[in-house]
Amino acid sequence: MFRTAELGRKVSKEQFQELAPPLRSELLEIQQKLRQMGFPAIVVFAGVDGAGKGESVNLISEWMDPRWIVTRAYGPPSDEERERPEYWRYWRDLPQRGTTGLFLSSWYSRPVLESVYGDPPPGALDRMLDRICVFEKELADDGALVMKFWMHLSKKAQKQRFEQLEKDPHEKWRVTKKDWENWRNYDNFILAAEHTIMRTSHAHALWTIVEGQDERYRSLTVLTALKDAMKRHIAHREAQRPAPKPKPKANGGAPADEGPPSVSLPPLPSLLGSLNNDASLDKKDYQENLQQLRARLNKLYRKAKDKGVSTVLVFEGWDAAGKGGAIRRLTTAMDARGYIVMPVAAPTDEERRYHYLWRFWRHMTRAGRVIIFDRSWYGRVLVERVEGFAQPAEWRRAYAEINDFERQLVEHGTVLAKFWLHITKDEQLARFQAREATPYKRWKLTDEDWRNREKWDQYESAVNDMVQQTSTHIAPWTLVEANCKRYARIKVFETVCNSLEAALKNR
Amino acid sequence: MFRTAELGRKVSKEQFQELAPPLRSELLEIQQKLRQMGFPAIVVFAGVDGAGKGESVNLISEWMDPRWIVTRAYGPPSDEERERPEYWRYWRDLPQRGTTGLFLSSWYSRPVLESVYGDPPPGALDRMLDRICVFEKELADDGALVMKFWMHLSKKAQKQRFEQLEKDPHEKWRVTKKDWENWRNYDNFILAAEHTIMRTSHAHALWTIVEGQDERYRSLTVLTALKDAMKRHIAHREAQRPAPKPKPKANGGAPADEGPPSVSLPPLPSLLGSLNNDASLDKKDYQENLQQLRARLNKLYRKAKDKGVSTVLVFEGWDAAGKGGAIRRLTTAMDARGYIVMPVAAPTDEERRYHYLWRFWRHMTRAGRVIIFDRSWYGRVLVERVEGFAQPAEWRRAYAEINDFERQLVEHGTVLAKFWLHITKDEQLARFQAREATPYKRWKLTDEDWRNREKWDQYESAVNDMVQQTSTHIAPWTLVEANCKRYARIKVFETVCNSLEAALKNR
Structure with missing residues (x-):
């Protein structure tokens, strides 16, 4: 499942500088369109430490209009949260229709971590994953775009990443003892991740697995996938709705979907x-x-x-x-x-x-x-x-x-x-x-x-x-x-x- | 959940004789329509022994055209079946598009019986119900009408039913030792049934709970519900499909859905x-x-x-x-x-x-x-x-x-x-x-x-x-x-x- 994200794919600086500006304008345009649509976009980031989850969220917030984006990250539950059912905090934090919510360390943390470090009683893990499926299904049934990114690094690449950060005195703090502990448990972690991804993969909430090693490649991949998913969902919803009265067109009848061509990733080594x-x-x-x-x-x-x-x-x-x-x-x-x-x-x-x-x-x-x-x-x-x-x-x-x-x-x-x-x-x-x-x-x-x-x-x-x-x-x-x-x-x-x-x- | 099916509702012989013939013609008409549609109807009967599961299946086969109906009932798996994954026998037995499959003692038997008589390890029951959900979802996604009847009797009514059968020398054989054993486990059985129904109730595969005590009431209820569900599903599928070219009408433009009024149940005591x-x-x-x-x-x-x-x-x-x-x-x-x-x-x-x-x-x-x-x-x-x-x-x-x-x-x-x-x-x-x-x-x-x-x-x-x-x-x-x-x-x-x-x- 993760082999497609261990190919060492890279994007050159030149390629990036060429592709980024049009992609960014397209994303902004789609975001404006999303605001008029009656659905929220729920984007989940999960994956391997060091594979660029946080960086991707930051980049999205930077490139798009942050007024219509909410970012949520979760640690251990607060007192307030412990006093309510587990999913209260996620419900509370959902983005409004027309806006985008970016979720870090979200409802996927617990099942993955507990199956690596905890010793969940038989069936407990599947019940957690069930809960996720029901939750995401309800959101999707309500019209939401639910998108999930799994940011991936191979065991070797993760080690390199940590070592590289540790060499830099300004970045050293980023690598914690816990990170190395996770790394030693890499194989168990990946097994739990695969089970989680398989059980929670539905047409209405698909996982996209992204190779996280090269920052430029990873950024373009995430943003292109996000753009494509939003476009597709908007088109799908528009097709479902009774068509609004067509607005008179100044240019005399050009097809509605005309505009600058959509940005896509350059051909890269595939699996x-x-x-x-x-x-x-x-x-x-x-x-x-x-x-x-x-x-x-x-x-x-x-x-x-x-x-x-x-x-x-x-x-x-x-x-x-x-x-x-x-x-x-x-x-x-x-x-x-x-x-x-x-x-x-x-x-x-x-x-x-x-x-x-x-x-x-x-x-x-x-x-x-x-x-x-x-x-x-x-x-x-x-x-x-x-x-x-x-x-x-x-x-x-x-x-x-x-x-x-x-x-x-x-x-x-x-x-x-x-x-x-x-x-x-x-x-x-x-x-x-x-x-x-x-x-x-x-x-x-x-x-x-x-x-x-x-x-x-x-x-x-x-x-x-x-x-x-x-x-x-x-x-x-x-x-x-x-x-x-x-x-x-x-x-x-x-x-x-x-x-x-x-x-x-x-x- | 079952209280609505313990009200002692009855239909008189006169009411039945009045309602049955038009209902039967309507069902036959719908069955003809179903044949031209690209989906199968999958109808599951589960419930309390003696509540009329078998009788309902027989009645449907009698009233409708049996050429387009398949009836399936399951006992313990055969050698052939044991050598394959559990659901092989259900896949094998699915009705073709345009036809109706009636399923008795189907995929619901095992979870209910094992949770009453077995001692399933933690999580095992939910995994069985999961399997059901995935199965029915796949069928529904493929366009099938999935309908499930829970035939119900109160504990008292079940006892009466058994005693009544035992009094009749011709019917006596119908009541087995196992039936009485089940009756003694009635409360556990109902608890397991409720859990099963709740976990497997989805908009695409809803349960209908039917009071099974009075034969005429039960028959009309099942057949009316079946008819309504088929009509609704046909209408829904027709709305989704691109409209075929309208056929010229002999009577000059009467709306397509005209015809004799649809049969519905007489007002009966509700909950x-x-x-x-x-x-x-x-x-x-x-x-x-x-x-x-x-x-x-x-x-x-x-x-x-x-x-x-x-x-x-x-x-x-x-x-x-x-x-x-x-x-x-x-x-x-x-x-x-x-x-x-x-x-x-x-x-x-x-x-x-x-x-x-x-x-x-x-x-x-x-x-x-x-x-x-x-x-x-x-x-x-x-x-x-x-x-x-x-x-x-x-x-x-x-x-x-x-x-x-x-x-x-x-x-x-x-x-x-x-x-x-x-x-x-x-x-x-x-x-x-x-x-x-x-x-x-x-x-x-x-x-x-x-x-x-x-x-x-x-x-x-x-x-x-x-x-x-x-x-x-x-x-x-x-x-x-x-x-x-x-x-x-x-x-x-x-x-x-x-x-x-x-x-x-x-x-």
């Missing part, structure tokens, strides 16, 4: 962009590895069958990335009666008559079997999103639905592994051309493949969001560098073996 | 109608009682103050029912520095800028204080509903919001008592006329009072729904027969004393 596409394996190593892995998987496969442990493998990836080939290699290690390969294309007529998850539920296999999905439920947030088959509200809420679906599988004891097979755009072109040139492969290449290729950037950003929102501790994504097919197949093989081995050990 | 309006108290008894109660309340009030226990009293009732008088009597037993009377009228300009609950949260008092609301947050589901100030979606979801709000108060340790002061329509008229005739009381009577009076029936049905949905084990409504002011004041006084006493004892 996929950060992969090492040169990873490769020579033929000899490949053959040796494959032979060993096949024996290993077969043993594990039979053991899982005996113990009644089911396995679900999910393959997603670019067209021509080699999903089919990787799957075919895997299945050579299994008994044909014990696995199914399920190719997922557009839903059938019958399937369309149900919830989109229904067609995956129906195929869940019995104990001890293996089911391999060649494309999967992730189509909802990939092709359906990019092609517009699913409405934004639909694919946005699908992240939570999918996480919940996978949680049910894993809690039932199913082994789940998810693969994204990644090739570069150039490599894809080469493979398409090779298919065209080879008569017996030509059927594999369709017009749709070429059309999808044109939307590469949209797919790439959908994939990044998908990994961010659905790569969880219990169901992580494995990103497979697949420019070299041999390398990719071995990585898939190894990952499947390791997952099975770990699951069987825990039985 | 309010079941009160004994003759309850009264003579002056002497009143004076004696009042003096004793005042001393008792004062003592309790001071004890609560010392212990830091806060009290919230809510007064709702018909215009001129005597809320103010009852409150003034109460406050004579308290120290003016320790209580606040909060009259609630239309929200102020400032309050309108927030969520409707904000203005009540802000007034929550500190430890040891008493706050008395003369009208309250229940305005949302009373005046705002009847006058149309709140949209149906808004007041429908308010029940869950209010229950949650009150749960936070009570879990914090606040004593909460809620009163509905009830007078008959005649008594109200008499009081209005008396106010008109008395110069110093004339100001109390406004045009609005007369307007509200005209909507008596609408208010009455809003009050019945309010009590059904928000009278909970932790925050029950006290219905006060208030035709006799003396009787009402004493009943209020006693209830407040008892609540305080119980709370202080538990400390």
Whole structure:
């Protein structure tokens, strides 16, 4: 879940100076518009110490008109607060309609800290998260924009950040003993954070995970995301309201949404962009590895069958990335009666008559079997999103639905592994051309493949969001560098073996 | 919560024979319409054994076209089912879009039965209910109509029902040992049911509580509610969809929704109608009682103050029912520095800028204080509903919001008592006329009072729904027969004393 925020992304001073002024004017303009709308914006900052929560809040207050912004930060409850139900202080501090509230150390502090340092009785943590869900749902139902930023640093980056502050005599005070204590608990903290984020992620209150290491990158990311969310929410609310009488236009009928183009972030290394596409394996190593892995998987496969442990493998990836080939290699290690390969294309007529998850539920296999999905439920947030088959509200809420679906599988004891097979755009072109040139492969290449290729950037950003929102501790994504097919197949093989081995050990 | 389903309501054979045929045609018509709509209807039946769950399902299947209905009932999971996640069987069994699924002993069985007979570890029950909420939310988000009936019998009525069945040699087999065991656990069962209903009540999946004692009443109630919900959902979905091209009409432009008038239930004794309006108290008894109660309340009030226990009293009732008088009597037993009377009228300009609950949260008092609301947050589901100030979606979801709000108060340790002061329509008229005739009381009577009076029936049905949905084990409504002011004041006084006493004892 946090890997997308550990890429070391940076924005240069020049880029920043170029992008900041128009972004700032756009934000001010949107803020004016928000004032006339009947909803408040509630923006929550949580995350790792040192990742720039406070700085982001300060920057927003600096860039936007502070008269219509309230900032709230919370420490231990006061006497006044302790005498009332816990959420009294949050209700009291809500921003008015038309204004923005920035919340630091808010309702998310307690569940995260208590699960790291406290020893909450069973169920207590989930009850706290429940309370949050109900609270945010009520706000959203009332029309509020609810936005949540998780500011992130890797363990290493956090350590660097603290050390750097400690070197500066003026900044030294910022790093406390408690900060270092938190750092030593980093892994537990991240585990608690992931659980918290997953349980509180809803279409009406999505989390945005921001890499906090580079100040300029972090600032632009937060402010662009804030701007986009506000714009989207205003547009959504306007669409819902009965249209007011149109005002006569001086310029004679230009579309209402005209104006200077909206600012967006420059292309930055994405999660996929950060992969090492040169990873490769020579033929000899490949053959040796494959032979060993096949024996290993077969043993594990039979053991899982005996113990009644089911396995679900999910393959997603670019067209021509080699999903089919990787799957075919895997299945050579299994008994044909014990696995199914399920190719997922557009839903059938019958399937369309149900919830989109229904067609995956129906195929869940019995104990001890293996089911391999060649494309999967992730189509909802990939092709359906990019092609517009699913409405934004639909694919946005699908992240939570999918996480919940996978949680049910894993809690039932199913082994789940998810693969994204990644090739570069150039490599894809080469493979398409090779298919065209080879008569017996030509059927594999369709017009749709070429059309999808044109939307590469949209797919790439959908994939990044998908990994961010659905790569969880219990169901992580494995990103497979697949420019070299041999390398990719071995990585898939190894990952499947390791997952099975770990699951069987825990039985 | 279940009091509205213990009134002994009956429908005569003649009434039934008159109402059934048109209701049946209307249902069939709606079912045809549903088939063309892109959503399924999911209807859950749960409740007390013997209250007519199975019979209702049979009747629906008999009256409607069974080709577009699937009925599902669940026992202990099969081998097939145990090998998959728990909800696999429910996903598998979902009805297609355009059809209706009737679910018996469904996903609600396990949480209720385990909390009565099992000993679930802390938090386990809430996790089960969570799972239900997520499941139903996903279905509703996908467009499904989710409707849930709780079929109810009082403990006494259930016993009678079993005994009656046992007397009949042909029906005897219906009553099992397990049924009697359940009956002996009735109180625990009802407590678990209430918790379950409260936690799973959402605007998109509301519970309807049905009195199951009289077969004809129960049948008409279920089928009318089903019909109304389907109609509402169809209308709602049609409003959301882009309008299809209008078909040319043969009859030249009659409105689309014309047709035979919709069937509705005959007026039946409601919860309010079941009160004994003759309850009264003579002056002497009143004076004696009042003096004793005042001393008792004062003592309790001071004890609560010392212990830091806060009290919230809510007064709702018909215009001129005597809320103010009852409150003034109460406050004579308290120290003016320790209580606040909060009259609630239309929200102020400032309050309108927030969520409707904000203005009540802000007034929550500190430890040891008493706050008395003369009208309250229940305005949302009373005046705002009847006058149309709140949209149906808004007041429908308010029940869950209010229950949650009150749960936070009570879990914090606040004593909460809620009163509905009830007078008959005649008594109200008499009081209005008396106010008109008395110069110093004339100001109390406004045009609005007369307007509200005209909507008596609408208010009455809003009050019945309010009590059904928000009278909970932790925050029950006290219905006060208030035709006799003396009787009402004493009943209020006693209830407040008892609540305080119980709370202080538990400390």
